[in-house]
Amino acid sequence: MATDTLRKTSSASGDKPTSLFEFWPTWVMYSPVALQWVWLSLRHRSLTLPLLANPNLPLAGMVGESKHTLMSQARGDCRQAILPWVYHQRDDRDPMEQARQCIANANEAGFSLPFVCKPDIGCRGAGIRLVDSEQALADAIAAYPAGAGLLCQQLASWEPEVGIFYVKDPHTGQGDVVSLTYKHSPTVTGDGVHTLQQLVARDARAGALAHLYEARNRVDWNRVLEPGERKRLVFSASHCRGAVFENARTDITPQLTARIHQIMSDLPEFYYGRLDVKFSDIDALRAGQSLEIIEINGASAESIHIWDKDARLVDAIRTLMWQYRTLFTIGAYHRQQGLTPPGLRQLIRHWRLERRLTRHYPDTH
Known part of the structure; x- marks a missing residue:
C-alpha cells in the first residue's frame, strides 16, 4: 500500500503500523478531558463556558454545527480561500429534480460536476462523497431526510491535504497555528494477480484496518486490479475511516502562521478551530501559498x-487537555464581555439533531 504521500510511504517497512491508542474507543481517550471539564466547570462556575469560545457560532461549533452557517460568515481573504459551495435543503420533490437544481446552482457559483457532496451538519467524514453525475447526486440527496441540509462543493485543485489547528488570543487578537497534520489517503496499486482484498491484507497497517476499507469498497473488494491500476481506499480523509495522519508541526513557519492569521481574521469572532486545507506542495504550504480551504471546524x-502512529499517549492526553483548558479560557473572556453561556438543553438538542441526521447519511467512501 502507498499513501498520497508527502514524506510517508508504506507502513509495511517493519515499524509499527498504528500507535498503541490510535483506535481506542473515544470515551477512553476523553475520560481525562471529562474529569478536567468537571474541575474547570467548578472553578469557573459554569458547565458550558467553552460554548462561548466562538461567539458567532451556535455552541461555538461544539456539536450540531452548520458548515454553511460558519463559512457564510467569511469575508475577504477567508471567503476567497474557501472552495466555492452551494447549499441545498432536502425537500419533498423528486431527488432527480433537486439534483438538477443543485447542479444549476453550482454552475452559477462557477463550478460543475464532478464535485463533493457532504452533509451541512455532520462530523468525522460521515456522508461525504464524490459525485460525478446527476444520478449519483440524486442518490445522495434521496438518503437525506426532509429538511436536512447538504453542501455541493468544488473539487480542490490539488490532492495533498493538511489539518491546521488555529487559536486566537482574545486579549491581543493574535492568532497562532498550534498544530499541523498531513492527511494521507491510502492507495493500492494493482498487479493483475491479487484482488483488492489481498492487496490490502499485504500491508501491515491496511490489513489491520481492512474492515474499514471493505465497508467502503465492497464492489471492488474481490476484484483483481489491473497492473498499474491505482485504487484509493477512502475519499474523505478522516482518521476513523482509515486515513493516515502524520504530525507536521515541524513545517509550521512564520509565513504560514501569518497567512492563516490573515485568512482567519476575515472570519468574525472566530477564536478556536481547525481548517482542513488542500495545498499544492510542501514548499507552498510552508510559504502560506496556494491554500484551498475545504472545511472549517x-x-x-x-x-x-x-493520531500520528508515532505519537505518545501522554502527549496526546496533554494536547487534548490543553485544548479544553483553552476553550474555558476563551469562554471566560467572552463572559467578561457580557455574553451568557448557553444552557445544557440547547447542547443536548443540537447533539440529538446531529446524531439523528448522521444515521441517514450515505456512508460509501
Whole structure:
C-alpha cells in the first residue's frame, strides 16, 4: 500500500503500523478531558463556558454545527480561500429534480460536476462523497431526510491535504497555528494477480484496518486490479475511516502562521478551530501559498497530530487537555464581555439533531 504521500510511504517497512491508542474507543481517550471539564466547570462556575469560545457560532461549533452557517460568515481573504459551495435543503420533490437544481446552482457559483457532496451538519467524514453525475447526486440527496441540509462543493485543485489547528488570543487578537497534520489517503496499486482484498491484507497497517476499507469498497473488494491500476481506499480523509495522519508541526513557519492569521481574521469572532486545507506542495504550504480551504471546524475540532502512529499517549492526553483548558479560557473572556453561556438543553438538542441526521447519511467512501 502507498499513501498520497508527502514524506510517508508504506507502513509495511517493519515499524509499527498504528500507535498503541490510535483506535481506542473515544470515551477512553476523553475520560481525562471529562474529569478536567468537571474541575474547570467548578472553578469557573459554569458547565458550558467553552460554548462561548466562538461567539458567532451556535455552541461555538461544539456539536450540531452548520458548515454553511460558519463559512457564510467569511469575508475577504477567508471567503476567497474557501472552495466555492452551494447549499441545498432536502425537500419533498423528486431527488432527480433537486439534483438538477443543485447542479444549476453550482454552475452559477462557477463550478460543475464532478464535485463533493457532504452533509451541512455532520462530523468525522460521515456522508461525504464524490459525485460525478446527476444520478449519483440524486442518490445522495434521496438518503437525506426532509429538511436536512447538504453542501455541493468544488473539487480542490490539488490532492495533498493538511489539518491546521488555529487559536486566537482574545486579549491581543493574535492568532497562532498550534498544530499541523498531513492527511494521507491510502492507495493500492494493482498487479493483475491479487484482488483488492489481498492487496490490502499485504500491508501491515491496511490489513489491520481492512474492515474499514471493505465497508467502503465492497464492489471492488474481490476484484483483481489491473497492473498499474491505482485504487484509493477512502475519499474523505478522516482518521476513523482509515486515513493516515502524520504530525507536521515541524513545517509550521512564520509565513504560514501569518497567512492563516490573515485568512482567519476575515472570519468574525472566530477564536478556536481547525481548517482542513488542500495545498499544492510542501514548499507552498510552508510559504502560506496556494491554500484551498475545504472545511472549517469549531470548538469540537481536534489537534489531529495526536493520531500520528508515532505519537505518545501522554502527549496526546496533554494536547487534548490543553485544548479544553483553552476553550474555558476563551469562554471566560467572552463572559467578561457580557455574553451568557448557553444552557445544557440547547447542547443536548443540537447533539440529538446531529446524531439523528448522521444515521441517514450515505456512508460509501
